[in-house]
Amino acid sequence: xxxxxxxxxxxxxxxxxxxxxxxxxxxxxxxxxxxxxxxxxxxxxxxxxxxxxxxxxxxxxxxxxxxxxxxxxxxxxxxxxxxxxxxxxxxxxxxxxxxxxxxxxxxxxxxxxxxxxxxxxxxxxxxxxxxxxxxxxxxxxxxxxxxxxxxxxxxxxxxxxxxxxxxxxxxxxxxxxxxxxxxxxxxxxxxxxxxxxxxxxxxxxxxxxxxxxxxxxxxxxxxxxxxxxxxxxxxxxxxxxxxxxxxxxxxxxxxxxxxxxxxxxxxxxxxxxxxxxxxxxxxxxxxxxxxxxxxxxxxxxxxxxxxxxxxxxxxxxxxxxxxxxxxxxxxxxxxxxxxxxxxxxxxxxxxxxxxxxxxxxxxxxxxxxxxxxxxxxxxxxxxxxxxxxxxxxxxxxxxxxxxxxxxx
Amino acid sequence: xxxxxxxxxxxxxxxxxxxxxxxxxxxxxxxxxxxxxxxxxxxxxxxxxxxxxxxxxxxxxxxxxxxxxxxxxxxxxxxxxxxxxxxxxxxxxxxxxxxxxxxxxxx
Numbered sequence: 001x002x003x004x005x006x007x008x009x010x011x012x013x014x015x016x017x018x019x020x021x022x023x024x025x026x027x028x029x030x031x032x033x034x035x036x037x038x039x040x041x042x043x044x045x046x047x048x049x050x051x052x053x054x055x056x057x058x059x060x061x062x063x064x065x066x067x068x069x070x071x072x073x074x075x076x077x078x079x080x081x082x083x084x085x086x087x088x089x090x091x092x093x094x095x096x097x098x099x100x101x102x103x104x105x106x107x108x109x110x111x112x113x114x115x116x117x118x119x120x121x122x123x124x125x126x127x128x129x130x131x132x133x134x135x136x137x138x139x140x141x142x143x144x145x146x147x148x149x150x151x152x153x154x155x156x157x158x159x160x161x162x163x164x165x166x167x168x169x170x171x172x173x174x175x176x177x178x179x180x181x182x183x184x185x186x187x188x189x190x191x192x193x194x195x196x197x198x199x200x201x202x203x204x205x206x207x208x209x210x211x212x213x214x215x216x217x218x219x220x221x222x223x224x225x226x227x228x229x230x231x232x233x234x235x236x237x238x239x240x241x242x243x244x245x246x247x248x249x250x251x252x253x254x255x256x257x258x259x260x261x262x263x264x265x266x267x268x269x270x271x272x273x274x275x276x277x278x279x280x281x282x283x284x285x286x287x288x289x290x291x292x293x294x295x296x297x298x299x300x301x302x303x304x305x306x307x308x309x310x311x312x313x314x315x316x317x318x319x320x321x322x323x324x325x326x327x328x329x330x331x332x333x334x335x336x337x338x339x340x341x342x343x344x345x346x347x348x349x350x351x352x353x354x355x356x357x358x359x360x361x362x363x364x365x366x367x368x369x370x371x372x373x374x375x376x377x378x379x380x381x382x383x384x385x386x387x388x389x390x391x392x393x394x395x396x397x398x399x400x401x402x403x404x405x406x407x408x
Numbered sequence: 409x410x411x412x413x414x415x416x417x418x419x420x421x422x423x424x425x426x427x428x429x430x431x432x433x434x435x436x437x438x439x440x441x442x443x444x445x446x447x448x449x450x451x452x453x454x455x456x457x458x459x460x461x462x463x464x465x466x467x468x469x470x471x472x473x474x475x476x477x478x479x480x481x482x483x484x485x486x487x488x489x490x491x492x493x494x495x496x497x498x499x500x501x502x503x504x505x506x507x508x509x510x511x512x513x514x515x
Contacts, residue, residue: 297503338504339504347485347486347487359501359503360503360504360505361503361504362504362508362509363504364509366509367508367509368507368508368509374421374468374497374499375412375421375497394501394502394503395419395499395501395502396499396502397419397421397499401412401421402412402419403412404411404412404413404414404419
C-alpha cells in the first residue's frame with residue numbers, strides 16, 4: 001500500500017506519537033535489560049548476523065566509550081572472538097534499506113507532516129539538546145584524560161626531542177581512536193527522533209516495511225547508548241535525572257543537568273556545558289578573582305548570571321566610566337585594576353531577558369604589539385574611554401569603522 | 409560599499425581588496441566555519457558554494473562571496489544574516505589579556 005494522505009484520525013495521532021517518543025528519549029527509568037537484549041538479538045537477525053555471545057552492561061556513555069575500546073582490544077587479543085564492530089550492518093545498512101523502501105511508498109505530504117510534527121520535534125528535544133551534549137561531553141572528557149595520560153607516558157619514554165616530533169602523531173592517534181568509539185555508539189534512547197518517524201509510518205499501515213527496525217527500536221525503548229561487535233554487545237544504562245529549562249535546554253542550578261548511575265553527567269546552564277564547579281560553587285563563595293580568572297567568555301557569563309551581574313560589579317568594586325548606546329564601561333578594582341565593558345546581547349532570549357557579557361579591554365597604554373584598526377589602519381585608542389570605543393577595540397576597529405548595521 | 413556585519417563574536421568588515429598571496433581554507437563537512445563556540449559546539453557557518461574562506465600569510469582571514477545571490481551566515485542561537493556578494497575581512501572578537509601589555513614578560 002501507499003501512504004499519500006493521512007486520515008483525520010491519523011493526524012490526531014501525530015502529537016500522541018511525538019509525546020510517546022519524547023518520553024522514550026527523556027526516560028530516566030532503569031534499563032529494561034531483558035527487553036533490550038531481545039532487541040539486540042532482533043537487530044542482529046535483521047542484519048543477518050548471529051546473536052552476540054557476550055553481553056556487557058555498563059552504567060553511562062562515558063563508561064561505554066572506554067569500555068567499547070577495551071572490549072575491542074580484548075576480543076582481538078584473547079581469541080574469544082573478533083573485535084570487529086558491526087554498527088554499519090546493524091545500523092546503517094538496515095536503516096538505509098528501510099529508508100529507501102519507505103520513501104518509495106510515502107507521499108511528500110505525509111513525509112513532511114510526520115517529519116515536522118514528530119521526527120523534528122523529538123529530534124530537537126532529545127537528539128539536539130541532550131544526545132549531542134552527552135556526546136560532546138564524552139568526547140571532550142575522554143580525549144582530555146586519555147591524551148593527558150598516554151601523552152605523558154610516551155613523553156617519559158622518548159625524551160623531549162623525539163617527543164616534539166611524534167607529539168602530533170600520538171595525539172592524532174589517541175584522539176582518533178576515542179573519537180571512533182564515540183562515533184560508533186548507537187545512541188539508544190537518544191535516537192528517538194528518527195525512530196519516531198518510522199514508528200508513526202508503521203502505525204499508519206507500513207509496518208511490513210519498517211519491520212527490520214523493530215530490534216533497534218526495542219533497544220531505544222529500553223536502554224541508553226550501545227555498541228555492537230560481531231561477537232559481543234555493550235549496552236549502557238539510562239540517566240537517573242534529566243533536567244531542562246523552559247526551552248528544553250539542559251539546565252540545572254544545583255547539580256548536573258543529566259546524571260547517570262555511576263555519577264557521570266553533564267553540568268549545563270541553559271544549554272551551555274560548563275565545568276561542575278561553575279554550577280556547584282555556592283554563590284556566596286564565588287569571588288571577583290574566580291570570575292576574572294575564567295578565560296572562556298561564555299562560562300564567565302554563566303558564572304556572573306548565577307550570582308547576578310549587580311553582585312559581581314559590587315564584588316569587583318566597579319566604578320562606571322561611561323554608558324552609551326553600545327553598553328557600559330566599568331573600571332574595576334578587584335582582584336586587580338582592569339577595565340571591562342558590559343555588553344547586552346542584541347538577540348534577546350524568548351523570555352525577554354538578554355545575556356550580559358563582561359569583556360576585558362585595555363587598561364594601560366603600554367603595548368607589546370602595535371594595535372591598528374582592521375578597517376582603516378588608524379591606531380586604536382590606547383585605553384578606551386567609552387563603551388563604543390571598548391566594543392570597537394574588541395573587534396580590532398576604531399569607532400568610525402565599527403558601525404555594524406546588521407547585528408544579531 | 410557593503411555594510412559591516414556582526415553576528416555574536418564574528419565581525420565581517422567589507423574591504424576594497426584582499427592580499428594577493430592568499431590560500432583557500434578547506435571546508436569542514438561542507439561548511440565554512442568562521443568560529444566555533446568552545447562550550448556549546450555551536451558554529452558561525454556558511455554553506456553557500458558561492459563563498460570561499462581565504463587565509464593570508466599573516467593569518468588574517470578573508471571571505472569572498474561571488475555571484476548575485478550572496479550567502480547566509482547562520483548560528484544556532486543567533487538570527488541568520490544575509491551577506492551581500494563582495495570581499496570581507498573576518499574579525500573574531502578579542503579580549504585584553506595581561507600578555508598584550510608591554511609590562512608583562514611572556515616566556
